[in-house]
Structure formats: C-alpha cells, structure tokens
Amino acid sequence: MVALAVPYVLRSDFWLGFLITVLLFAALGMAWNILGGYTGQFSFGHAAFFGTGAYTTAVLHIGLGLNPWLGLATAAAAGGLVALLVGYLSFRYGLRGSYFALITLAFAEVLRILANSAEFTGGGVGLYVPLDLGIANLQFADKAGYYYVALAFAVLSLVVGWMLERSRLGAQMMAIRENEDAAQALGVDTFACKLKAIVISGALTGIGGAFYTHYYLYIDPGIAYGPGVSVEILLVPIIGGLGTVFGPLAGSAVLHGAGELARRLMGDAPGLSLIFYGVLLVVMVRFMPEGLMGVVWRIRRRSETQADA
C-alpha cells in the first residue's frame, strides 16, 4: 500500500528514477537468487538472459510493431529459452562451481559478439525504440508509470521466490545447493531440477531486460550482453543475502543507495560508484558472508535468546 502511494507523495523525478532502478535490480537479483542462492549454481553470465530479453522486445517492436506489453512476455519466453539451452548444455555435462560460472560467462560473450556483428540487432550502433507516448505502448510521460511497472515486476519476482521457497521444487533446489550427490542419492532428479531453476531465473531476467529497453528506449551489445550487467545482477543477492526472499530487495536498496551516496559525496567521476561496489563485495564476503539478511537474523536471534533468559 505504501509502495503504491509513493509517486503521489514523492514528486521528484530523481527519486522515482532511483526507486525504479532499485526495484528493477531487486527483481533481477531475485531471478539470479533462484539459481545462485537457492540452487547454489553461481552464474557469471546472466547478461545472456537479460540481453536476449532486451533485444527480443526491441527487434520485434521495431521490426514487426509488436506491442511492448506482449514484448515483456516474449522476452520472458526468449530468456527462458536461452536459459534452457545454456542449462541443458552445462548441466548435461555435469559442470559445477567455477566451471559453471565460466561457461555462463562465455555464453554471454558469444551472444555479445553475435549482437555486435548481426544485421538485425543494429550491430555495435544498437537499437533505438521510437518515442511514442501512451500506456498501450509502455511509454509514460512521467516516471510514475515506469515506477508501477517496475514495482509490479519486483513483486512478481519476490512472489515467485516466496512460492518457490515453500514448494517441493524449492526444497529440492536447496538440497542440491547443500549437497548435490546426497540429493541425487535421495532420489531428486537433480538435472531436471537445475534446469527448472535456470529457466525460471532466465525468464524473469528476460523480462528485466525488456523493461530496460522500454525504459531507456535504447539498447546496444555492451549494455545488453556486457559483463557489467552480469556483475550488477549477482551483487544484489550476495550483498542482500543468498537464498532469502527479501535479500535481493535489501541488497538492491543498499547497493544503489551506496552508489548514489558515493556520487553525491565525491562527484560523478567515471568508475567511482563501481569502485564502491567492488569494495562492498569484498567486504561483504569477508565479514558478512550471509549478507544483510544474515545480520538481521543474527540480531533477531540474539534478542530472542535474551528475551528467553
């Protein structure tokens, strides 16, 4: 309810833009979290799904006039399809841990090179979505419209995560994360289960890519498939807390809040906010490997034991 009222209270475009970024990356972070946090398969190439979603809707909208709202759906399908391919090839051949991280990175690079060379993606120049304001066209005169779409996307991702956590599939995914061989020995079809996780994750990430295209009205191979996106997506749940429902939201808020603060304090020099992200990543892994949610739990547990005593 509070989230719905925000645009009426907060009339600043800057802060709405900030919230849109936070919500978009919270949703993307949750998508990564489903595969990385719950299932324990760290992907370093989520840009493969993000970029595919972004390009699918851009190409279909510009070339065939497909409605952007339907574009979000096709982007989900396309992201899921690429995820199915990547997942099938990697899991079929038993790639785990570092090897899985590397192969996802390589797939994203292959797609980046293809997008850079192909004709219909506009090559290195990228694609511009023509300006045509209207709700039917997923283009809004002010940021409030985009805010609601981003909010809906974040809620969708969080609900998917929340439902997964309570489902049979979710339990199997967590069993794989804790000990894959043991899970298999207990009769979990680990291959099918990991495939489902990566497809759900890829489909959600594809929607995020499509939203990005229609929000910024521009996409190019470096933005869509570059390593920057992959890294930003994985930072969110790692900072917030792996395998938790609210971790990605907390992580996204802290990450982008800190980035914004760095920009405010030290000026908008190139690379500055990224230095901050990198330090944050190292510090989190060093001192809070369970993320922000882990800290929240620890505090809650401590206060509970004190209450008992």
Add this chain to the structure above:
Amino acid sequence: MLDPLILLPAVINGLTMGAVYALVALGLTLIYGVLHIINFAHGSLLMVGLYGVFFLHRAGVDPYLALVIMVPALFVVGYALQWSVIGKASHGSDQNVLLVTLGVSIVIENLALYFFTADTLTVDTPYVFEMIDLGIALVPLPRVIAFLSALVLAALLWLLIARSDLGRAIRAVAKERQGARLVGIDVDHIFAMSFGIGTACLGAAACLLLPMFYVSPHVGHVFVLVAFTVVVLGGMGSFSGALFGGLLIGVTESVGGLLLGESLGQIGIFLIFIATLMFRPSGLFGARLS
C-alpha cells in the same frame, strides 16, 4: 581454399599473439593448480603491470629493461593481495574466492579508470617497426621477442616447480593441503607465494606485451576470458598445456579473423572454450600440477 601466401602470415601472426596469451595463462594456471581457484582479477593485474611499464617508459626505462623491476614488483603485489585480502575473505570456499577476486578486479579496474581516464596509451620505441624476415612473412621484432620469451618463461616455471624446494612445497600443498600442513609447510605462505609467482608472470607478460599493444583501464577484458580458455583447454595446472593452448588460441583467433572478419573472429575462441568445458573439462593435456 585460402591462398597459403595469405594464410601463412596469419598463422605466424597468430602464433606470436598466442605466445602472449600463453604468458598470461601461465600465471593463471599456476594459481589454479595450487589454490584451485579461478582468479578473476588476473586481467586487471595484467593491466596494472602494463601501466607500470608505461610509466617506467615515460621515466626513461626501456620496456624490456623494465622486466627487472616489474617482475619483482608484481610478485609483491600478488603476494600481498593473496595474504591480506583473498585468502582471508575466502573462508575456504571456492565460490567466495570467485566473488572476492571479481570484487578486487572491479576495484582495480575502476581505480585505473578514475586516475588514468579511459584513454588508450601506447609506448613509442625505436624497434617497434623493425621487421624480422622469416622467408614467408615479415614479423615485427617485438612479436618475435614475445614468442621466444614465452618459451623461456614456461621452461623456467617448469624448472621452478619441478626442481626447487619451493616447487616441491607448492606441489605438496596443491595435492594435499592438510598433509602439507602436518609435515610443517606454512600453507598460507605457499598460497601467497603461488599467487605472487603467478602475478609475477603478468609482470613479465606486461613488459613483453606493451611494445606491441596498448594499455587502457579495460585492457584486461581482452585477455581474461582468453586466458581462461587457454588454461581450460590446456588442462588446469598444466604449463605445457598453457603454452600449447595459448598458441592454438592465437592461431584460431588470427585465422578466424581472416575468414569471418575482425569482430566475429573472436567467437571461435569462445566456442572452443564452451566445447572444451563440455566435452573435455580436464583439458587436452589433463595433467594436474602434481
């Protein structure tokens, strides 16, 4: 078929570039072989080395003479990095190491961007355009030097690991951490030594590379995935594999660029990478550092 007059120079060109890839990959494969970690910061540490050589050159030091300074300097950087940051933050988990080295590389790269801006810099030396006539093709002198140095460096590394006491300790740690600790080897020190030596290789690579290449904050990206490909292809932890893999990748890229054009040519590297990971993750040579 392609005219051999076009193909042969492309192959030679690829072999010399491949030698540089091999140089970069040698350090990476050593770090993997001992610590069993994927070092994402490898490319950015190479970038640090390249800036080092660039500023030394500006101060009047020839890039090849800079070897004497850069190799020990990067050894210290690598040792300190593993000792103070990576080892401490990893909590013994491979995935944490991935994240920490990723974080380190983001920091290094963007510090460079902040201080040196995104400009692409090159050095100007009298011998840059000097050519060596190999009968079938003219090859720039720096490329010939890089090629020969890669062979020498690979041999030196092999000697160090196979023949010295330090090498014996490194192999012991690589094979059996607990056992090595029990017989009195300081495992954390050996980890840091391995990381330092692997980074020192980058110091050498930077000195040999800069006369024929450029430096910018993002130059590491060009090499990091290629180096991973080389390491995986050659077999993680195998020096001869890294050397052979580097040359093969160099030729693939060069010939691929000739057939498919510059931007699409690189795709061959990644397809090889994906195929190797899928079908032969232990690499062509498969041998571990043991």
